[in-house]
Amino acid sequence: MIKKAFAMKIYPDQHEEYQKRHDELWPEMRTMLKEHGASQYSIFLNPETSELFGYLEIEDEERWGGTAATAINQKWWHYMADIMETNPDDSPVSKELVQVFEL
Template identity: 60%
Template sequence: MIRKASKMFIYKDYYDEYKKRHDELWDDMKVELKAHGAQNYSIFLEEETGHLFAYVEIESEEMWATMADTAICQKWWTYMEPLMETNEDLSPVAVELKSVFYLA
């Protein structure tokens, strides 16, 4: 299992809507995430800055990378774009974080 963490950025006025949309995550999105090797996926919000901290465990980098090409992921990115900083392809601006400690 590969542990991944990243930082994303949400607009301050949309904290509640961001949480609501994740509380109501589409079933087909859940299925696709798991089909692409995702487990133990969590996102945390630092309210003062709008920084999101995402943590996910994946089976392989190659399998995870193909998630971005799925229709459901593209639909999700379009749905979430008004709430957060995004790239030109509507993917969230994400900064990958380097692991510096792990206690098993």
């Protein structure tokens, strides 16, 4: 199992909307994530800074890498672009984090 962690940022007035959209995550998005090898996926919010911390467990980097090109992922990025920091292609501005400890 490969563990991945990343940081993103949402707009300060969009915390509730971000939560709502993830509470109502589209079934086809869930399916796509699982089909691309995600077995665990959690996102945490620091409400004081509006920073998000994502944690993900995947089976294979190459398989996971295919998520960005899927139509459903492109649709999700566009759907989320109005409430968080994004790149020109609507993908979230994301910084991969380096694991420094595990118990």
